[in-house]
Amino acid sequence: MYFNYRMLIVDLDEKEIYTEELSKKLLENTLGGCALGAALQYKNLKPNIDPLSGDNVIIIAPGALTGSLIPTASKTAFFAKSPLTNGWGEAVAGGSIGVELRSCGYEALMIKGKGDQPVQIRIENDEAGIEDTDLWGKDTYECSEKLSRGGFSTACIGIAGENLVKIASIECDGRQTGRIGLGAVMGSKRLKAIAVKGSRDIEMAGKNIEGIARKWYLNLINHPSYKDDTKYGSGEFLDWMNSERGTFPTKNWQKSVFEDRKEIDPYYWAPRYSVKNNACFSCTKPCGKMFTIKEGKYAGTKVDGPEYETLYSLGGEVCNSDIEVLAKANELCDRYGLDTISTGVTIGFAMELYERGILTKEDVGLKLNFGDGDALLEMIRKIAYREGIGDTLAEGSAQAARIIGKNAERYAIHVKGLEPPAYDARGLKGMALAFATSPRGACHLRSGFYGLDLTGKWWKFENVDRFSTEGKGEAVATMEDVMSLYDTLGVCKFSRHVYLVEGLPELVKAVTGLKFSVEELLHIGERTNWIKKLINLKEGLTRKDDSLPPRMTEDEIKEGPSKGSKITVEELQIMLDDYYAARGWDSEGKPNEEQVKEVDAL
Amino acid sequence: MVKIVVPHPEKCTFCRYCELICPYFHEHVVNLRKSRINVIRPAYDLSFPVTCTHGYGCDKECIDACPEGAIRDVDGIVKIDEDLCLECASCVDACPFGAIKIYKGKAWKCDLCGGNPRCVAFCSQGALTYEDGEEADKQIFEEMKKVVEDWRKDYVLQL
Numbered sequence: 001m002y003f004n005y006r007m008l009i010v011d012l013d014e015k016e017i018y019t020e021e022l023s024k025k026l027l028e029n030t031l032g033g034c035a036l037g038a039a040l041q042y043k044n045l046k047p048n049i050d051p052l053s054g055d056n057v058i059i060i061a062p063g064a065l066t067g068s069l070i071p072t073a074s075k076t077a078f079f080a081k082s083p084l085t086n087g088w089g090e091a092v093a094g095g096s097i098g099v100e101l102r103s104c105g106y107e108a109l110m111i112k113g114k115g116d117q118p119v120q121i122r123i124e125n126d127e128a129g130i131e132d133t134d135l136w137g138k139d140t141y142e143c144s145e146k147l148s149r150g151g152f153s154t155a156c157i158g159i160a161g162e163n164l165v166k167i168a169s170i171e172c173d174g175r176q177t178g179r180i181g182l183g184a185v186m187g188s189k190r191l192k193a194i195a196v197k198g199s200r201d202i203e204m205a206g207k208n209i210e211g212i213a214r215k216w217y218l219n220l221i222n223h224p225s226y227k228d229d230t231k232y233g234s235g236e237f238l239d240w241m242n243s244e245r246g247t248f249p250t251k252n253w254q255k256s257v258f259e260d261r262k263e264i265d266p267y268y269w270a271p272r273y274s275v276k277n278n279a280c281f282s283c284t285k286p287c288g289k290m291f292t293i294k295e296g297k298y299a300g301t302k303v304d305g306p307e308y309e310t311l312y313s314l315g316g317e318v319c320n321s322d323i324e325v326l327a328k329a330n331e332l333c334d335r336y337g338l339d340t341i342s343t344g345v346t347i348g349f350a351m352e353l354y355e356r357g358i359l360t361k362e363d364v365g366l367k368l369n370f371g372d373g374d375a376l377l378e379m380i381r382k383i384a385y386r387e388g389i390g391d392t393l394a395e396g397s398a399q400a401a402r403i404i405g406k407n408a409e410r411y412a413i414h415v416k417g418l419e420p421p422a423y424d425a426r427g428l429k430g431m432a433l434a435f436a437t438s439p440r441g442a443c444h445l446r447s448g449f450y451g452l453d454l455t456g457k458w459w460k461f462e463n464v465d466r467f468s469t470e471g472k473g474e475a476v477a478t479m480e481d482v483m484s485l486y487d488t489l490g491v492c493k494f495s496r497h498v499y500l501v502e503g504l505p506e507l508v509k510a511v512t513g514l515k516f517s518v519e520e521l522l523h524i525g526e527r528t529n530w531i532k533k534l535i536n537l538k539e540g541l542t543r544k545d546d547s548l549p550p551r552m553t554e555d556e557i558k559e560g561p562s563k564g565s566k567i568t569v570e571e572l573q574i575m576l577d578d579y580y581a582a583r584g585w586d587s588e589g590k591p592n593e594e595q596v597k598e599v600d601a602l
Numbered sequence: 603m604v605k606i607v608v609p610h611p612e613k614c615t616f617c618r619y620c621e622l623i624c625p626y627f628h629e630h631v632v633n634l635r636k637s638r639i640n641v642i643r644p645a646y647d648l649s650f651p652v653t654c655t656h657g658y659g660c661d662k663e664c665i666d667a668c669p670e671g672a673i674r675d676v677d678g679i680v681k682i683d684e685d686l687c688l689e690c691a692s693c694v695d696a697c698p699f700g701a702i703k704i705y706k707g708k709a710w711k712c713d714l715c716g717g718n719p720r721c722v723a724f725c726s727q728g729a730l731t732y733e734d735g736e737e738a739d740k741q742i743f744e745e746m747k748k749v750v751e752d753w754r755k756d757y758v759l760q761l
Contacts, residue, residue: 067632069622096618103633141646148643151634174616174646201631210626210720221726275647277727279617284726286615290647302647 002068002204002512003027007040008106008128010121012189013054013113017128022107028514029602032064034090034487035524036108037079038531039602044110047538051083052164052188054114060155060194061108062098063490066282067202068511069213071220072492072499074098074281076172078155082180083188084166084342084396085417087536087545088439089180092487094280095172096153103198115190120147123196133192136162139335140171147195148173156193157183158337160384164188165394167342167383167419171334174304175280178339180418180440181396205513212510219498220285230277232266233287234308234494239265245454245466246560247424250316251370252348253413253551256424257560260321264311269323278304280492287494291327298324303331306340309444312422313344318351318376325373329380336384342396345419347379349397349412350389358406364389413549416441416541426552427562428453430464430472433575436546437476439532445493447479459500469571473578477529478522485525529583530591531599543589546576604678606658606735607639607712607719609651609742614729616641616649620721627720628713635705638712639721639730642753650749651730653721654701654712656680658735659743667696672709682709698747700754 005027006019022036030036037059049055058080065073076098082089101109104125111121118136122129135143140158147154153173160168161183168183169176186192206212220226228236242248242257250258262268270289278288293301306314306326314320314329333340353359354368361367365388368375382390392400397419401412413420418441425432434447444450452458452475453466459482461475482501483493489508491499499507505516536545548567556566580589591599621637629636639653656662656679664680665673672686673693682693682702691704702711712719714732722732 069626069632071619099632099634103635145646199633199635201629201633201636203631210623213623213724217724217726276612277615279615281617282619282622283615283617284619284724286617286727288615292647 002202004102004105004107006106007108007110008104008123009110009112010128010130011112012115012119012130012191015130017130019106026602027107029524031488031508031512031524032107033061033066033075033077033490034092034484035528036488037061037077037090038528040108040110041079042531042535042599045081045535048540049081051081051086052184054112054189056081056185056188058111058182058185058189059108060097060101062102064488065507065511066490067099067102068204069209070491070507070511071213071217072280072283072285072495073490074283075487075490075492076101077487078170078177078182080182080185081539082182082440083164083184084181085441087416087539087541088532089182090440090487091170091177091179091182093170093172093175093177094283094492095155095175096281097155097172097194097196098490099281100153100196100198102202103200104196105198105200109194111189111191114188118190118192120193120195121191122152123194125198125200135192140337141335143193144171144173147193150197152195152197154193154195157186158335158384160336160338161187162192163384163386163394165338165383165386166396166399167339167346167394169337169339171337173281174278176334176339178341179443181339183337204511206510209510212506216498216507217284220495223498225497226285229287229494230285232270233289235266235306235311238308238311239267241422241454242560244561245427246557246562247427247454248316249312249420249422249424251319252317252345252352252411253424254352255559256427256557256562258316260319261316263321263323264315264326273323273327283492285495291330293324293327296324298328301328301331303327303334305334306330309421310340310344313341314376316422317344317348319370320373320376321371322373325376329376332377332380336380338380338384341421342419343380343383345413346383346393346397346400347376349400350379350393352411353404353408356411358404358408359389410550413551414442415548416545418442423450424557424562425548426557426567427565428466429469429567429571429575430466430476432548432552432567432572433472433579434476434479436548436572436576437480437579439529439536446483447476448483448493448496449476449479452479458497467565469575472575474582477579477582480529481522481525483525484528485521488524488528527595527598530595533585533589533591534596534599537590543576543587546589548572603734603736604656605714605732606656606738607653607714607722608731608733608738609653609746610729610731611648611650611745613727614641614649614651615727616643619724620651620730623720623724627715636710638710642749644749644753650746652699652701652746652750654680655699655743656714656735658738659740659747660698663696663698664693664702667692679714680711681713682711684708698750700750
């Protein structure tokens with residue numbers, strides 16, 4: 001028996017811990033991870049609550065294959081209402097907390113209520129407890145180092161989460177659930193950390209899992225992309241993104257090519273600074289770099305990174321061309337528990353306001369020009385501690401713009417409140433639609449559509465024209481279903497060119513014993529996207545929120561291979577109509593009755 | 603010549619796949635606690651695979667420590683006869699590498715998978731090699747002892 005038909009519930013209000021049965025029907029219809037979490041949030045999360053109150057519910061669900069032998073399958077999904085977007089909240093990380101939860105005999109962990117003083121949760125098989133913690137105030141490096149002693153896997157927050165910074169992340173054994181501010185949700189519950197260790201056998205259905213694992217292991221390491229992906233990490237294509245596509249957002253999206261990119265290109269820094277590779281749990285294709293600075297101003301800096309998005313957010317976005325400053329900024333974000341994307345984009349936004357005179361030196365407390373490394377590092381600290389202007393920026397760029405006023409909103413780059421990753425959607429129109437429709441705000445990983453726009457093909461898609469709106473509605477919907485499926489199974493999206501959809505039924509059957517066709521698996525992803533949409537509708541989000549910021553719709557790309565391109569409001573509306581139609585939703589983006597019925601029946 | 607599993611921590615990514623495949627090969631389950639190789643992470647930038655060296659870098663202290671004679675040297679490979687083991691854990695204390703555990707009524711230790719150690723077969727980074735113990739860099743065993751000594755009271759013995 002592979003599945004554990006139960007969930008552990010920790011109620012911090014009542015200081016009670018108990019289990020709840022998860023039905024066979026629910027698990028066989030959702031499998032785990034993203035699909036399971038969405039179904040549980042649909043039932044358990046009341047709409048219109050304050051996301052930073054005890055009413056918010058955190059759910060942690062390992063992917064269906066997490067804890068099996070399938071290489072890269074370690075992903076564990078975290079859910080709660082987002083304090084940054086006030087809507088659907090999910091974030092996925094690759095630590096080992098998922099396999100440990102499954103080893104304890106749980107398919108999910110739910111945390112409700114709020115501690116009255118700082119607490120940590122410790123779970124060891126059937127023993128679970130809410131403990132006072134002496135780790136409050138410690139950074140994530142120290143917290144996970146201390147808490148993991150004894151063989152525990154951990155999820156913890158840093159100073160930013162404690163201070164309810166709305167772009168705070170959760171650290172999972174050196175990996176992060178970066179986006180949408182789940183660190184602040186833990187902070188609001190006064191929950192510093194979760195430590196899990198299990199010792200139950202995980203029994204898989206198939207007889208020859210080693211043979212299947214071997215096959216996929218070899219698929220991974222023999223793939224043509226393996227060498228560069230492991231040598232240079234996810235930033236491997238950074239130069240190509242600039243020189244060949246011109247879609248590397250720079251200077252708060254005022255530019256799309258970063259001329260001073262020489263040092264932030266992994267081909268420059270990996271051989272000089274990376275002392276070894278780092279991997280997520282169970283991943284035999286390590287994309288992480290252990291960046292180490294041995295001498296000079298930033299001597300002692302050690303960080304697992306910077307990966308591609310961070311090279312943009314703490315590099316191009318803020319015009320920082322100094323790789324040592326970038327690595328230090330990355331380390332600070334990780335230690336404080338801050339999402340590097342949202343942090344960098346929010347600081348880039350503040351830099352533009354400063355250069356336009358909307359923010360002054362008196363407002364900020366320092367000079368805040370693009371390219372000023374010291375200012376970048378100081379602003380990260382100010383955000384984590386909510387100090388001075390940092391208190392405003394800690395709300396994320398959308399809310400900060402509203403507080404600052406003076407037309408600052410014109411320069412805030414976000415969708416639904418979430419700052420975008422490193423794909424200039426003006427020259428990638430499918431990605432533009434996908435930013436708008438993503439249920440958690442501007443995100444590349446809900447759809448992965450940048451891959452199709454940038455290379456013109458993936459899986460069954462061919463001849464994708466990145467400047468065209470044609471056919472994007474249906475294609476984006478399909479890709480969202482595929483990506484939700486990966487988050488349901490727990491395999492790595494960075495290896496999706498290896499784990500092509502056709503291969504997934506074999507893995508699911510071998511591990512769980514359940515037979516699914518490709519279509520049936522994709523339907524799980526599709527239904528999960530209905531649920532995310534239904535939750536957002538309940539939160540009051542409308543078609544108007546499936547939008548793009550004015551910089552993407554009004555300002556065209558000024559230079560490089562995508563020069564002259566922008567995504568007009570009209571183009572977006574046409575693609576949105578196509579997208580809603582492809583999903584079977586009405587023109588307001590509301591799922592139809594049959595879909596609602598199917599979701600209710602879960 | 604005896605071939606053993608040799609760790610190369612400078613290449614270890616902390617993916618811990620060895621800890622997944624080891625119990626699967628031996629017990630047909632995933633259970634990190636039943637792995638005969640463990641990757642410990644004493645510092646943010648150091649992860650160290652720890653397993654039995656079959657006498658290289660140690661004096662096979664486990665053999666003398668066992669009051670039941672359950673641990674023997676068979677053609678250079680240190681083996682535990684589970685039928686004779688009374689779970690006294692003397693070997694656990696004696697092993698300088700923390701490479702033996704007593705857990706769920708059994709002593710757990712690397713048996714080299716009969717000559718095709720799966721941890722090595724699935725280590726994509728070459729952080730584990732299967733090589734002649736004589737040829738292995740002795741310094742690695744000393745480092746392993748030191749790392750384990752600092753760590754074992756928290757980690758190895760609490761499994």
